[in-house]
Amino acid sequence: xxxxxxxxxxxxxxxxxxxxxxxxxxxxxxxxxxxxxxxxxxxxxxxxxxxxxxxxxxxxxxxxxxxxxxxxxxxxxxxxxxxxxxxxxxxxxxxxxxxxxxxxxxxxxxxxxxxxxxxxxxxxxxxxxxxxxxxxxxxxxxxxxxxxxxxxxxxxxxxxxxxxxxxxxxxxxxxxxxxxxxxxxxxxxxxxxxxxxxxxxxxxxxxxxxxxxxxxxxxxxxxxxxxxxxxxxxxxxxxxxxxxxxxxxxxxxxxxxxxxxxxxxxxxxxxxxxxxxxxxxxxxxxxxxxxxxxxxxxxxxxxxxxxxxxxxxxxxxxxxxxxxxxxxxxxxxxxxxxxxxxxxxx
Numbered sequence: 148x149x150x151x152x153x154x155x156x157x158x159x160x161x162x163x164x165x166x167x168x169x170x171x172x173x174x175x176x177x178x179x180x181x182x183x184x185x186x187x188x189x190x191x192x193x194x195x196x197x198x199x200x201x202x203x204x205x206x207x208x209x210x211x212x213x214x215x216x217x218x219x220x221x222x223x224x225x226x227x228x229x230x231x232x233x234x235x236x237x238x239x240x241x242x243x244x245x246x247x248x249x250x251x252x253x254x255x256x257x258x259x260x261x262x263x264x265x266x267x268x269x270x271x272x273x274x275x276x277x278x279x280x281x282x283x284x285x286x287x288x289x290x291x292x293x294x295x296x297x298x299x300x301x302x303x304x305x306x307x308x309x310x311x312x313x314x315x316x317x318x319x320x321x322x323x324x325x326x327x328x329x330x331x332x333x334x335x336x337x338x339x340x341x342x343x344x345x346x347x348x349x350x351x352x353x354x355x356x357x358x359x360x361x362x363x364x365x366x367x368x369x370x371x372x373x374x375x376x377x378x379x380x381x382x383x384x385x386x387x388x389x390x391x392x393x394x395x396x397x398x399x400x401x402x403x404x405x406x407x408x409x410x411x412x413x414x415x416x417x418x419x420x421x422x423x424x425x426x427x428x429x430x431x432x433x434x435x436x437x438x439x440x441x442x443x444x445x446x447x448x449x450x451x452x453x454x455x456x457x458x459x460x461x462x463x464x465x466x467x468x469x470x471x472x473x474x475x476x477x478x479x480x481x482x483x484x485x486x487x488x489x490x491x492x493x
Contacts, residue, residue: 195242215249280295302407327411338358448472
């Protein structure tokens with residue numbers, strides 16, 4: 148038999164609290180159950196946690212473990228709960244299924260592995276007081292504890308999804324930066340089999356070789372249509388924004404974005420000096436919406452109302468457009484304090 152008799156006393160001593168269901172000590176063994184589905188959550192191989200009803204004495208527990216062909220490792224300080232090991236060659240799923248069918252067994256489950264909360268290992272994450280402010284000092288200034296967006300608490304629920312596409316309408320993105328490259332969006336209609344550089348509008352969207360987004364402004368903001376398919380950042384503002392939204396988290400380098408996994412669509416609308424035009428912005432918003440961006444982020448503003456820009460937004464009701472309120476410390480609800488596109492009511 149596989150049960151360790153020298154530990155029966157320890158097991159019996161642990162079974163002291165009244166149970167909720169009767170136990171038939173001499174009941175017939177149940178038919179062998181089918182194995183459970185594979186256990187996907189990380190767990191200790193070969194170990195099962197077993198809970199017994201209080202009415203199960205040491206003899207009954209011994210019989211249950213023997214029928215399941217498992218060995219008692221130790222009784223836990225948690226009343227009526229023990230840790231057992233499966234015999235070589237027996238799957239943990241089969242052991243659990245068999246144990247659950249035994250009289251006197253209240254539950255049987257894997258010995259799951261738990262880890263600390265989802266705090267990434269990126270070395271400069273501690274500098275991001277906007278994500279998690281512990282009062283740390285950044286650039287010589289101490290923060291205010293908990294004046295943040297509670298990112299670690301959110302990360303315990305989700306760290307993002309690669310199925311979500313966020314267009315960064317800005318100065319471009321350093322798409323080959325090691326903390327951004329894993330999350331850069333690519334256009335499936337212009338990717339593969341040399342489509343990236345064949346000079347053909349393979350997906351028929353009006354942009355040639357736009358396999359990783361589009362540079363709307365090009366080299367000269369005074370020339371309409373001076374764009375190209377290289378949305379590389381020449382200012383670094385867009386890369387900063389992209390990093391805040393979606394720097395790859397838990398990769399051991401740099402920082403972590405609010406989303407560790409996300410697809411960042413580069414759409415360059417500002418030149419190297421940080422300037423762009425209404426036409427550029429309208430086209431950029433339109434491009435992002437047409438290409439299926441779930442969210443468009445625009446960290447810029449101006450005081451002029453533009454119907455063209457507004458139309459580009461309104462023509463894409465399934466895309467969420469997010470715009471900055473500006474850096475002028477103004478109450479935008481007051482007359483004369485204008486910042487567009489933030490103030491559009493779409």
